[in-house]
Amino acid sequence: MTTDAPFRELLPETRSFPPPAELAATSNVDAGAWDRAAADPVAFWEEAARRLDWAEPWTTAHRWSPALQADGTLAPPEAEWFAGGRLNVAVNCVDRHVEAGLGEKVAYYFEGERGDRRVLTFAELRREVSKAAHALTELGIGQGDRVVVYLPVIPETVIIALAVARVGAIHSLVFGGFSAEALRFRVEDTAAKLLVTSDGQFRRGKAVPVKANADAAAAGLEHLEHVLVVRRTGEETPDLAWTDGRDVWWHELVDRQPEVHEAEAFDAENPLFIIYTSGTTGKPKGLVHTSGGYLTGASWTHWAAFDAKPDDVHWCTADLAWVTAHTYELYGPLANGTTQVIYEGTPDAGEAGAADRERHLRIIERYGVTVYYTAPTLVRTLMTWFPDGVPDGHDLSSIRLLGSVGESINPEAWMWFREQLGRGETPIVDTWWQSETGAAVMAPIPGLSTLKPGSATKALPGLRTLVVDDAGREVPPGAGGYLVVAGTWPSMARTVWGNPQRYLDSYWARFAEQGYFFSGDGAKADADGDIWLLGRVDDVINVSGHRLSTIEIESALVAHPLVGEAGVTGADDPTTGEAVVAFVIPAREGLDEDAVAAELRAHVAQVIGPIAKPRAIHLTPELPKTRSGKIMRRLLRDIVDGRPLGDTTSLQEPEGPARIAARLRG
Template sequence: MGTIRSFEDYQEQYKKSIEDPEAFWATIAGEFQWRKKWNKVLEWDFHKPEVKWFIGGKLNITENCIDRHLPQRAKQTAIIWEPNNPKDEALHITYQQLSEEVGKTANMLKAQGVKKGDRVCVYLPMIPQLAYTLLACARIGAVHSVVFAGFSAKSLIDRITDAGSTIVVTADGGFRGDKTINLKGIVDEALEKCPDVSRVIVYEHTKTKAPMKVGRDLWWHEEIKKVNAQCPAEEMDAEDLLFILYTSGSTGKPKGMVHTCGGYMVYTNYTFRTAFNYEEGQVYWCTADIGWITGHSYILYGPLSAGATTVMFEGVPSWPDWGRFWQAIERHKINIFYTAPTAIRSLEKAPISFVESHDLSSLKVLGTVGEPINEEAWNWYDKNIGKGKCPIIDTWWQTETGGFMISPIAHATKLKPAFATLPLPGVQPAVMNESGLEIKGNNIEGRLTIKFPWPSMARTIYGDHQRFKDTYFSTFPGKYFTGDGCKRDEDGYYRITGRVDDIIIVSGHNLGTAEIESAITEHKNVVETAVVGFPHDIKGQAVYAFVILHDKPGNDETLRGEIRETVSKIIGPIAKPDKIQFVSGLPKTRSGKIMRRILRKVAEGDTANLGDTSTLLDPAVVDEIKAGAL
């Protein structure tokens, strides 16, 4: 099943993909089940920007993820659901069972009036019904918009309103370690501001009390009994919307990234099989939540379209103890394990006995996702989890890209700790300087762009194509700007050096500084704030907030707690600042622009290298900030 077996094979495939991209992708797309073949492989113009793949092609992605596998693998496990509590039995869902559950869920949505093109907001924990709902939407041509079940009511309001969703699928609650989250209560709070939502389907999971609004709210278990499992797949155009997924924007308003059916299917399948060198029959576990792009592409669509066995995990790595991941690997004989550097750094700090007490010999390939992995964590992962025998696939990609872009290929690419290594076939990177010129050759550093389209790239920001153009295609006209800096070493290997825009990557998740600042200023005692990221041993980056107050409090810690709670309520716990420094002013230029460069240096503890502060409106502010640094 894997597509590249050696480095020479990679070089040959890469060369083909660059010299004739259309022929390269057409060959791969030809492996899938299409209702009607495309008329043309690609049309593109990065200046508009506009990209279309497999033009005129007709398909349904669920026929490729489920139906085409049934003749050979109806009894094979499609999804292993590992519940929050390890004492509970794991669920093994076969491809036949998946087909039936998706059919019933699709018919349940249709019975509530959901049709092709409608947007369905999905706010569910990591339970099988989350997978069923997404595939059911795709089955009937509805557009799913998943909101991570750790986000607040305010985040839910923004996403429901922007997408124009009129139906929400949720649960009474979700488990997270020893905590229960009242999801239905969060939905109810959000829907006070979303009058257009006419239906809420609620899955009973935690037995949390869930008041039901008559005429709007329905129990999943009651509605699913009313339908059968036969649901024909809607014929979709290759460029029809498959899903909208929101990612943090630097303006504070989340960006609804639009992904379409054909190219996304082809690319996620190809990159899953290629990067991990997936082999028939292997058991694969990505520990992400389906609320993020990683879960969409590499828990559901990529693995299922490849006929793999994919694991969904409801729990957390630290509960009931720090051996949870290793216990699950042993229990399910996992062959490919894909997780975040944040998780690895947390697990590294736990006693090694948690690892040593489990049999990890089934592992063949390891992977990392969400942020660049640091060398120390890479070496720990390699030695203790891979036992020096498993290649580590350090994948660089984004919500916007839909799939892996720069990544080693298991058993083919020579690895370097902390390097994403080389672009996958079909990916054409260009490193730019600040003047907008491409820097050629190796041993260079600059800003990472992509100069040619790939099938799974986002097509637009939902409802705001101008913002899509301004955000990704205006900094370097004619190229997609990733927002990341990078180094290219003497071997042509890429190392991602982090964001160069106003995005902080906390535990692998993008958070816009403007969004966090907006939340902090909701506190009645806050006048103004500026937020930056700073290095964190576990999370990679954490949030440092510089806050100007109306009144100096009697108790700083009480106020810090209130501010954190405000952020948690408006965005979600993931965005809470680790450090909050109260200041009388912020370093601003005479035109009023905050000099974040100075604040980043203070947050990083590098106050000796603040650079020139003479252009500031009030340079004395910097001395005060330095003196009060946390």
């Protein structure tokens, strides 16, 4: 590969695992699905859409106006799926299962951080959503109105999202740990009429006030008519400010509403939600997802990639404000009538307040979780917590599938996940997708796909991904390039809220001639056509003309027994232009930093080559991550080069980068 290619291949991976025979025999998807979808993608997605209940059938399955116009100019592209069709998303997720006789089936097992528990059957969920829908109508919320939801992972978050969908309004879920400024941006950008929040939330054993942030975000916004408040922490967060006429208690408004609600059907292209990109650099983008196409993609990909079965207990560990939770904790599994687990707290939160690093293991055992879908960052954290393997005394035999999402999973983390939580036999559904795609684009089919540690395998049926160079030409196997999606698909975001030009510029302009969606990720394809993610294009490190992938250097580091997790970035260098700098969370405490750094530098040089050897390795107890678990390598670059850190409010730990910078200076 030439040095001017987007990425240079560093680490080959040769291990592979064929699908278990028992999964192959019962797979939801057959081996001919790819060929059928390739022959007629629109007909394929029509078949997938028929898995839903439609009040009125569509008249036109698909329309597409590409970015490149006939006169050679560019314009924001426009997509429609299932035009003329009408449905209600909440009815598809709840009511139809009750009417099919599944009312007593558990929809959600909820576990609070402090150990409080609640079980919601589909019949109970329908009653609660119906009451919340009546409450929204009383507050003046109807079709097209925006509702911002600023809540932790509690049943009310699910209920209000479904209620918003039920009345045809648009929700925007915001992570409950975001600052008042981050929340205000979203309330203001959507011109929301309603903000739903809580008095407080429990975080690492403490009751943390929340409503003050909501009040600060709401101050002076004339379009915001009401703030609906869930009582979660009660007397543990006293001195609650209250604005009469604007603020309303959930229990006073929702609990008195009728339990039956007649739902209206809405057009397939009626917007369902707006989800914002993390915004750690620049202004966050509000991506708009619509109803019929999004639910088709969410429902089908959950059924196919997770091989959803009637007796599954599915646990997606994402915060409900993250797109993964929208698709695989809300809409996809609910549309398929799947029982789920939702958990309020952090992975190491103990019920009595003290840390409990085995909390997730206890939850899996308690509810008989069959599908455990989490982020690589948590897998790597578990590796550091349990360097000698998962502690004895936990029955994890219910797990039949593991899942990975967020960013590329390092091969050694993949192997640890399989061996420790999957008994050395459970397939890992490693998914690649984005907020922009709405649902998984690349993922294995557990009963059909041969798995390779660190690869999301191939595009699912009905979708097509390519690795291309700067000119949009497909690169040969092993060569790194830009990951693009060819064509359109039902669950794709339709636009950026209020800014269609940004939608064009961010995703479609770069490869407008070919009609490709530009993901912003680098990747390579192997000889079998399986795709390997190489990190964000912005994270490439150019060392003496060699463009290196941060993901592969991190994978080499994580493969060393002294390393629990690693984040790699570039740094200005007068000799090579850029140099590799690594931040490493050690696998155990009490290590000598200089000795570890020297050993790891030699390790990378041996495994990859001298060109990738880090100039410096810093041991750190944390890395800057988004709430979805993605390492923000650009912030590491700012720390190394001494630049201002800017807005970090969308991170898991907003003060983390400052702590890392202070440690580096020390």
